[in-house]
Amino acid sequence: MGWDGDFLMQPYGDRWKVRRKLFHHEFPVKDGKRHYSQQLKTNRVLLKNLLDNPQEYREHIHHMSGSLILFVTYGIDAQDRRNRHVVNADKAVVAFTTALSPGAFKDLLPWLKYVPSWLPGAGFKRKAREWRHAYDEMGREAYDFTLDAMRRGEAVPSFVSNLETKLSTGKASWFKQKEVFDTAATMYETGSDTTFTGLLTFILAMTCFPDYQKKAQAEIDSVIGQHRIPDFDDWDKARSELPYCEALMQEALRAIFHDEKMYPDPYTFKPDRWIKDGKINPDVRDAMAAFGFGRRVCPGKHFALLTTFITITTVLAIFDIEKAVGEDGDVIEPSMEFVDTLQHRPAPFPCVIKPRSKAHEDVLREVLAQYANENGGSN
Numbered sequence: 001m002g003w004d005g006d007f008l009m010q011p012y013g014d015r016w017k018v019r020r021k022l023f024h025h026e027f028p029v030k031d032g033k034r035h036y037s038q039q040l041k042t043n044r045v046l047l048k049n050l051l052d053n054p055q056e057y058r059e060h061i062h063h064m065s066g067s068l069i070l071f072v073t074y075g076i077d078a079q080d081r082r083n084r085h086v087v088n089a090d091k092a093v094v095a096f097t098t099a100l101s102p103g104a105f106k107d108l109l110p111w112l113k114y115v116p117s118w119l120p121g122a123g124f125k126r127k128a129r130e131w132r133h134a135y136d137e138m139g140r141e142a143y144d145f146t147l148d149a150m151r152r153g154e155a156v157p158s159f160v161s162n163l164e165t166k167l168s169t170g171k172a173s174w175f176k177q178k179e180v181f182d183t184a185a186t187m188y189e190t191g192s193d194t195t196f197t198g199l200l201t202f203i204l205a206m207t208c209f210p211d212y213q214k215k216a217q218a219e220i221d222s223v224i225g226q227h228r229i230p231d232f233d234d235w236d237k238a239r240s241e242l243p244y245c246e247a248l249m250q251e252a253l254r255a256i257f258h259d260e261k262m263y264p265d266p267y268t269f270k271p272d273r274w275i276k277d278g279k280i281n282p283d284v285r286d287a288m289a290a291f292g293f294g295r296r297v298c299p300g301k302h303f304a305l306l307t308t309f310i311t312i313t314t315v316l317a318i319f320d321i322e323k324a325v326g327e328d329g330d331v332i333e334p335s336m337e338f339v340d341t342l343q344h345r346p347a348p349f350p351c352v353i354k355p356r357s358k359a360h361e362d363v364l365r366e367v368l369a370q371y372a373n374e375n376g377g378s379n
């Protein structure tokens with residue numbers, strides 16, 4: 001019950017292989033640029049939201065991560081946080097995380113091959129049923145959305161529309177609609193919350209450690225300058241030219257799982273653990289360990305890294321992130337508490353996100369206006 005279609009939870013075998021292959025169809029390692037335009041769009045929406053309504057940074061980041069996946073998977077353009085597909089998908093993720101015991105993720109994955117005999121108990125079974133229901137509902141409504149758009153001739157390229165086209169033109173014999181359905185439904189579950197958690201960890205770290213923030217901003221100012229904001233071309237040279245920004249990103253991602261064996265002192269946020277002589281230290285065990293290893297390594301890794309990189313660098317280029325001040329005039333120290341969901345996610349904390357200067361705000365407004373002009377929107 002519950003697990004049968006879900007890609008993440010499937011044991012190794014033929015069913016898993018088809019889904020994994022389908023996933024690679026949408027996220028081919030060799031075509032890292034495939035989703036640039038949508039990643040850029042959600043980034044611009046995020047920057048605008050942070051400028052207009054910074055107190056709700058948590059909701060904005062959550063929405064950015066989720067709406068990006070919904071678009072890539074189903075072609076759903078969910079700019080509004082109350083979009084019913086976003087609400088459905090979030091319900092499914094909550095049901096999924098509550099179905100599993102707290103903190104289970106890191107222990108769970110290596111022994112998935114033993115599922116479903118583990119975790120007995122009526123409580124778990126009930127929660128798994130709820131999860132199954134939410135997962136089906138979310139998947140069905142979103143899938144129908146894409147099929148309807150295809151019937152009207154209005155579908156945009158997406159994971160589902162591309163594969164449905166292959167199915168309907170008889171160009172695919174190795175997969176069925178049910179497998180596309182399952183793989184699609186798993187994408188939000190696996191891709192949204194993880195990205196969100198990594199970025200929240202980054203915001204928390206910047207709030208607590210202004211020196212790290214200044215160091216990264218100084219690097220951006222000297223490499224990118226102060227008249228534009230980082231873009232995807234900068235990603236290609238991140239390792240060599242923006243090593244401190246990359247170290248920040250690695251550290252934020254590492255903190256999601258707090259692996260003590262691999263990284264000593266796991267509860268200390270220390271971007272410098274990745275740096276040696278001003279460069280990324282090649283001796284630190286695979287800097288991308290947060291994505292797992294081997295045949296189950298995260299297939300959304302490259303996509304997630306790009307989203308994280310563009311978010312971290314553009315936010316730092318324009319904004320300062322600081323501790324909030326209470327009504328009594330005292331600085332509010334973030335509790336640094338982590339909510340043990342499937343990953344270690346920072347508990348809500350207040351912070352101030354504001355443009356570094358009027359000049360930085362002007363640069364952002366110009367970038368947003370230019371983006372809107374080029375894309376016919378009203379950003």
Ligand code: HEM
Binds near residue numbers: 195198295297303304
């Ligand atoms: C910062 C963001 C992310 C992190 C830290 C992350 C991390 C992980 C980890 C640790 C695993 C398990 C690997 C293993 O068992 O060895 C995993 C699996 C997976 N991830 Fe990600 N992930 C992220 C983003 C994404 C995104 C954006 C997507 C999809 C668009 C995605 C899709 C998946 C899928 C489908 C699996 C299951 C793979 C399988 O079982 O074969 N992930 N991820």
